[in-house]
Amino acid sequence: xxxxxxxxxxxxxxxxxxxxxxxxxxxxxxxxxxxxxxxxxxxxxxxxxxxxxxxxxxxxxxxxxxxxxxxxxxxxxxxxxxxxxxxxxxxxxxxxxxxxxxxxxxxxxxxxxxxxxxxxxxxxxxxxxxxxxxxxxxxxxxxxxxxxxxxxxxxxxxxxxxxxxxxxxxxxxxxxxxxxxxxxxxxxxxxxxxxxxxxxxxxxxxxxxxxxxxxxxxxxxxxxxxxxxxxxxxxxxxxxxxxxxxxxxxxxxxxxxxxxxxxxxxxxxxxxxxxxxxxxxxxxxxxxxxxxxxxxxxxxxxxxxxxxxxxxxxxxxxxxxxxxxxxxxxxxxxxxxxxxxxxxxxxxxxxxxxxxxxxxxxxxxxxxxxxxxxxxxxxxxxxxxxxxxxxxxxxxxxxxxxxxxxxxxxxxxxxxxxxxxxxxxxxxxxxxxxxxxxxxxxxxxxxxxxxxxxxxxxxxxxxxx
Numbered sequence: 001x002x003x004x005x006x007x008x009x010x011x012x013x014x015x016x017x018x019x020x021x022x023x024x025x026x027x028x029x030x031x032x033x034x035x036x037x038x039x040x041x042x043x044x045x046x047x048x049x050x051x052x053x054x055x056x057x058x059x060x061x062x063x064x065x066x067x068x069x070x071x072x073x074x075x076x077x078x079x080x081x082x083x084x085x086x087x088x089x090x091x092x093x094x095x096x097x098x099x100x101x102x103x104x105x106x107x108x109x110x111x112x113x114x115x116x117x118x119x120x121x122x123x124x125x126x127x128x129x130x131x132x133x134x135x136x137x138x139x140x141x142x143x144x145x146x147x148x149x150x151x152x153x154x155x156x157x158x159x160x161x162x163x164x165x166x167x168x169x170x171x172x173x174x175x176x177x178x179x180x181x182x183x184x185x186x187x188x189x190x191x192x193x194x195x196x197x198x199x200x201x202x203x204x205x206x207x208x209x210x211x212x213x214x215x216x217x218x219x220x221x222x223x224x225x226x227x228x229x230x231x232x233x234x235x236x237x238x239x240x241x242x243x244x245x246x247x248x249x250x251x252x253x254x255x256x257x258x259x260x261x262x263x264x265x266x267x268x269x270x271x272x273x274x275x276x277x278x279x280x281x282x283x284x285x286x287x288x289x290x291x292x293x294x295x296x297x298x299x300x301x302x303x304x305x306x307x308x309x310x311x312x313x314x315x316x317x318x319x320x321x322x323x324x325x326x327x328x329x330x331x332x333x334x335x336x337x338x339x340x341x342x343x344x345x346x347x348x349x350x351x352x353x354x355x356x357x358x359x360x361x362x363x364x365x366x367x368x369x370x371x372x373x374x375x376x377x378x379x380x381x382x383x384x385x386x387x388x389x390x391x392x393x394x395x396x397x398x399x400x401x402x403x404x405x406x407x408x409x410x411x412x413x414x415x416x417x418x419x420x421x422x423x424x425x426x427x428x429x430x431x432x433x434x435x436x437x438x439x440x441x442x443x444x445x446x447x448x449x450x451x452x453x454x455x456x457x458x459x460x461x462x463x464x465x
Contacts (some may be wrong), residue, residue, distance in 0.1 A: 001263075002403070004035065012089065015095070016094055017044060017045075017046045017093065017094055017095055017100045017102060017103075018041070018042075018044030018046065018091040018092055018093045018095075019091060019092050019094065020041055020044075020090065020091040020092070020093050021089055022088060022209045023089065024041065024089040024091065025041060025089060025090055026039045026040065026041035026048070026053070026090070027039060027040050027456065029045075029455050029456055030452070030455060031050070032047075032111060035049060035050050035051065036048070036049060036050065037049075037050050037053070038102070038105055039053075041090045041091035042090035042091050042092075042093070043093060043097060043219070043349060044090075044091035044092070045097075045100065045102060045103050046100065046102040046103075047102060047104070053445065060279060062420070067260050071324075074457065080197040085191075094217070097136055097217070097218050097219065098214055098217070098218045103217060104234075107289070115157070115159050115219075115221040115222060115223055117157055117223050118157055118158040118159075118185065118190075119155060119156075119157055119164065119185065119187035119189065119190055119193040119194075119198075120155070120156050120157065120158050120167075120169065120183040120184060121153060121154065121155055121156075121183070121184045121185075121189050121192075121193070121201070122134050122150045122151060122152050122153060122154050122156070122182060122183060122184075122188065123182055123184045124154065125154075125181070126150075126151070126152050126182045127130055127152050129182070130182065132151055133149050134149065134150045134151070134152075134178060134179075134182050134263075134390050135148075135149055135153060135178075136148040136149065136150065136169065136171070136174050136175075136176040136177065136178050136204055137166075137176055137177045137178070137214065137215075138176055138177070138213060138214055138215045138251060139177060139214075140161075140164075140166035140177045141166075142179075144177075145207075145208075146207050147174060147175070147176040147206070147207055147208055147213045147215065147314065148171065148172075148174030148176065148204040148205055148206050148207050149204060149205050149207065150171060150178075150203075150204045150205070151202075153201070153202075154171065154201060154202045154203060154204065155171065155193065155198060155202070155203060156169040156170060156171035156178070156183070156203070156204060157169060157170050157171070157200035157223045158183070158185060159175075159219055159221055159222070159223070160218065160221075161177075161220045162180075162185075164180065165179065165180055165181070166178070166179060166180065167180045167183065168215075168218050168219060169183075170223055171203045171204035172203035172204055173206060173210050174203070174204035174205075174206055174210075175210070175213065175215060175216050175218070176213065176215045176218075177215065177224075181405065204222070205465065207367060211233070211234060211297070211317070216324075227232050230285070233297040233298040233348060234297065235294060235316070236268060236297070236298045236314075236348070237297050237298060237314075237316050238323045239268065239453050240264075240314055240316075241322060241333075243255045243256070243264075244331050244332060244333060245330060245331065245332075246258065246259075246330055246331045247327075247330045247331070248260060248261075248324045248325060248326055248327050248329070248330045248331065249263075250327070251263070253266060253267055253278075254267075255267050255268070256449070256450060257412070259321060259324050259331070260324055261277070261280060261311050261312050261313070261324045261325070262276075262279050262283055262312050263324070264314075264323065264324035264331060265283070265300055265312055265313075265314050266278060266283070266322075268314065269347065270446075270447075274347055274348075276347070279312070280302065280309050280311060280312040281308075281309045283300065283302075283312055283345070284300075284302040284304075284309045284312070284343070286345060286347065287345035287346055287347035288345060288346045288347075289343050289344070289345055290343070290344050290345065290346050291343065291344065292336070292338075292341045292342075292344050294344065295315040295344040295346075296315065296317070296346075297316055297317040298314070299314075299315045299344050299345065299346050299348070300312055300314060300315070300344060300345045300346050301313050301314075301315050301321070301336060301341050301343075301344045301345070302341070302342055302343060302344070302345070303337060303340040303341055303342065304340060304342045305340060309342075310340075311323075311340075313334065313336070314343065315336070316333070319335055319336050320333060320334070320335055320336075320412065321333070321334040321335060321336055322334070346420060352432055361408075363424070363425055363426055364421045364424050364425065364426050364464070367465070368421065368423060368426070368464050368465055369462050369464075369465070370462055370463035370464055370465040371415070371462065371463045372460060372461075372462050372464060373413075373420065373460075373461045373462065374439060374460070374461065375439065375458055375459070375460055375461075376422075376439045376440060376441050376458065376459060376460075376461045377439060377440045377441070377456065377457075377458055378422065378441055378442075378443060378456065378457050378458065378459050379440070379441075379442050379443070379455075379456050380443050380444075380445050380450070380451040380455075381403050381408065381433075381442045381443075381445070381451050382445055382446060382447055382448045382450070382451045382455040383444075384448045386448060387448065387451060395408075395430040395431040396408075396416070396430070396431050396432045397416050397417070397430045397431070399430055401431065401444045402444070403444055403445050404425070404427075405427060405428050405430070405444075405445045406427070406428065406430045406431055406432050406444040407420070407422075407427040407428065407429055407430070407431065407442065407443050407444065408429075408430075408431035408432050408433050408436050408441065408442035408443075408444070409429045409431070409432060409436060409441055409442075410432065410436050410437050410438055410440065411429070411432055413438055413439065414429045414441075414461075415429065416429050416430065417429060417430075418463070419463075419464035420461050420462060420463060420464060421461070421462040421463075421464060422441070422443070422459050422461055426445065426464060427443065431444070431453045441461065
């Protein structure tokens with residue numbers, strides 16, 4: 001593949017966020033309708049013109065040549081071939097990820113999202129130099145905003161820049177930069193944390209909501225199985241926003257051709273693995289009721305008159321909503337109508353796991369985990385003609401596709417009928433596809449919109465015992 005730059009926006013004259021040399025490796029996370037692609041290469045994420053890169057068969061030919069060269073080199077050096085990642089040329093960043101507006105355009109990533117735990121404890125030196133408080137900063141300097149605070153003996157994990165004076169850390173829901181000299185992360189400290197267990201230590205105290213922290217997505221990795229705090233909410237708002245301007249249709253449930261208020265939120269939640277009742281009255285009793293003023297982005301707010309719930313909106317933060325309003329204006333950005341807003345409901349699990357996408361409900365017990373098959377690239381598909389060439393909904397094994405069950409595999413790697421665990425969810429190998437080779441799995445979902453929204457990620461895959 002070749003590309004000259006990864007742009008911050010889908011325009012010619014914008015700031016470049018990285019460069020990639022000829023035949024460098026990048027991954028397409030989303031294909032836009034205007035000739036641009038959202039891509040990832042190394043830790044660089046941004047937009048390139050589709051005309052400037054090799055894709056599909058042309059890319060595979062180059063990849064095959066490169067893989068052959070890497071295998072030969074590994075053989076000559078008596079090393080095991082571990083794949084193209086880590087050896088192929090990737091993009092070089094021109095700006096920090098936190099300054100790249102395109103970095104979180106799409107939450108999907110082909111990189112590992114769960115980081116190895118590198119524990120560190122705040123040293124006693126902070127009592128002398130910092131009067132007992134270690135600030136976690138939004139940037140790599142003491143003049144930036146303080147996103148959280150820690151005291152001596154508290155625990156954090158180093159996620160990035162471990163060789164720098166300022167390291168990127170995660171402690172509870174706080175993510176930001178701390179001066180390395182005030183942290184202990186030697187072998188003795190790691191052994192101590194392992195022996196005592198993380199639950200024995202206090203974590204950082206938040207100074208602001210995670211979504212207000214510009215450093216939150218400096219890296220997409222986290223020590224948690226779920227994604228960084230607030231990510232599913234932000235992702236849901238971004239997903240819902242793309243349907244603004246589409247029509248309102250009474251009784252409708254189509255995000256593109258028309259939906260009413262309850263049909264709209266039902267389909268948005270469905271894309272993230274939640275099955276809501278069909279009408280607003282029933283939805284108002286689903287989940288956990290909370291005061292309207294406590295609503296967070298992604299929560300639902302209900303309007304009622306004379307004891308009858310007549311409307312539901314999705315809260316977008318700062319008093320704003322996304323909603324299917326009425327036939328005159330369709331799906332819009334709105335504001336909370338305080339006069340009739342009676343309560344909100346919280347449905348979202350903020351520990352939602354990216355691996356497994358919208359069907360990420362954890363249904364595997366610890367006893368079910370068998371052999372680790374390794375790390376696989378996970379993509380999503382539906383039974384439409386775009387994804388499957390034919391829209392018959394029948395798998396390669398002759399059974400109907402089922403969301404939450406069916407995955408498409410390379411049968412030479414995972415035989416048909418094999419049950420595996422991805423992101424804590426049990427799936428069955430029932431399907432295959434021409435592009436599914438080796439460590440690649442496609443997860444079936446019910447709609448094409450959902451398949452596009454979930455993008456690409458990586459996950460460990462385990463056999464079910």
